Amino acid sequence: MKHLLKMADLTKQEIIEILNLADQLKYELKHGIPHNHLKGKTLGMIFRKASTRTRVSFETGMYQLGGYPLFLSSEDMQIVRGEPVCDTARTLSRYLNGLMIRTYDQQEAEELAEYCSIPVINGLTDYAHPCQVLADLMTVREMKGSFDGLKMCYIGDGDNMANSLIRGFLTVGMTVSAACPEKYRPAEDVLKFAEETGRFELTTSPEKAAEGADVVITDVWASMGKESEIEQRRKDFAGYQVNSHIMSLAKPDAMVMHCLPAHREEEITSEVFEAHADEIFEETENRLHAQKAVMVKLMA
Ligand code: CP
Ligand code: NVA
Numbered sequence: 324m325k326h327l328l329k330m331a332d333l334t335k336q337e338i339i340e341i342l343n344l345a346d347q348l349k350y351e352l353k354h355g356i357p358h359n360h361l362k363g364k365t366l367g368m369i370f371r372k373a374s375t376r377t378r379v380s381f382e383t384g385m386y387q388l389g390g391y392p393l394f395l396s397s398e399d400m401q402i403v404r405g406e407p408v409c410d411t412a413r414t415l416s417r418y419l420n421g422l423m424i425r426t427y428d429q430q431e432a433e434e435l436a437e438y439c440s441i442p443v444i445n446g447l448t449d450y451a452h453p454c455q456v457l458a459d460l461m462t463v464r465e466m467k468g469s470f471d472g473l474k475m476c477y478i479g480d481g482d483n484m485a486n487s488l489i490r491g492f493l494t495v496g497m498t499v500s501a502a503c504p505e506k507y508r509p510a511e512d513v514l515k516f517a518e519e520t521g522r523f524e525l526t527t528s529p530e531k532a533a534e535g536a537d538v539v540i541t542d543v544w545a546s547m548g549k550e551s552e553i554e555q556r557r558k559d560f561a562g563y564q565v566n567s568h569i570m571s572l573a574k575p576d577a578m579v580m581h582c583l584p585a586h587r588e589e590e591i592t593s594e595v596f597e598a599h600a601d602e603i604f605e606e607t608e609n610r611l612h613a614q615k616a617v618m619v620k621l622m623a
Pocket of ligand 2: 447482483484542543545546547582583584
């Protein structure tokens with residue numbers, strides 16, 4: 324693994340190795356055991372979109388590993404004035420040891436990686452959110468003990484989260500169901516991979532998808548960049564909500580996860596959110612540990 328741009332970049336073995344290291348780093352942090360694997364190294368972080376968790380967990384994680392993070396708002400970079408991605412990539416490669424990017428177009432992250440001589444990490448694009456899904460997998464394994472025989476159900480937009488969840492959870496061997504409105508299906512390449520596993524179901528029925536699920540996951544109806552579509556999306560996604568009825572169809576001990584930020588009473592009710600807040604905020608915390616593991620694997 325040279326870069327982390329999407330879940331398809333990782334084999335099952337590589338995912339397990341990242342999660343094992345993440346568990347170890349979590350233990351070391353909690354017990355005050357130093358883990359300065361990236362002493363003297365720097366990570367640039369380009370943001371073209373807002374962020375709370377990704378920015379703070381990468382910055383803190385880099386500090387805890389003995390390195391130094393640089394927050395680079397795209398608004399303050401020459402990239403907004405038209406400097407080509409290929410020149411930005413070759414410039415930043417001369418200063419930094421790793422680069423994270425949060426942007427719109429997956430192609431921009433791919434092009435950055437093509438021209439960078441340092442590892443590039445996708446901190447979210449419209450197509451993928453691999454760092455989030457590594458944290459989600461870590462949380463499931465931590466809370467359920469293993470992935471064996473488990474079913475994950477995703478309800479909502481066929482967005483970056485859906486694409487990465489479907490790919491990631493199938494790769495570790497779980498069964499996956501996804502309920503998405505017809506107009507909002509996940510990416511075709513993800514669906515092709517998923518269908519070939521024989522462990523995947525795509526439906527327009529949230530009830531059907533939730534049946535017997537061990538893990539229920541949802542995401543916002545309008546991702547960053549789609550805010551202007553929210554009125555139409557509220558109509559299109561009516562019924563695609565994780566609520567007590569949906570949870571009554573899942574296993575009695577089913578977990579609920581959400582990458583956050585959440586829109587209560589849209590994709591998830593307050594009731595379900597608060598009943599599963601321990602899982603959701605463990606998932607949030609695990610962003611830190613999972614990304615530290617990714618940075619160590621790529622940059623140490
Ligand atoms: N889940 C997630 O990526 O959160 P932020 O947008 O706050 O980084
Ligand atoms: N799908 C959401 C995820 C936010 C972490 C978005 O792209 O806005």
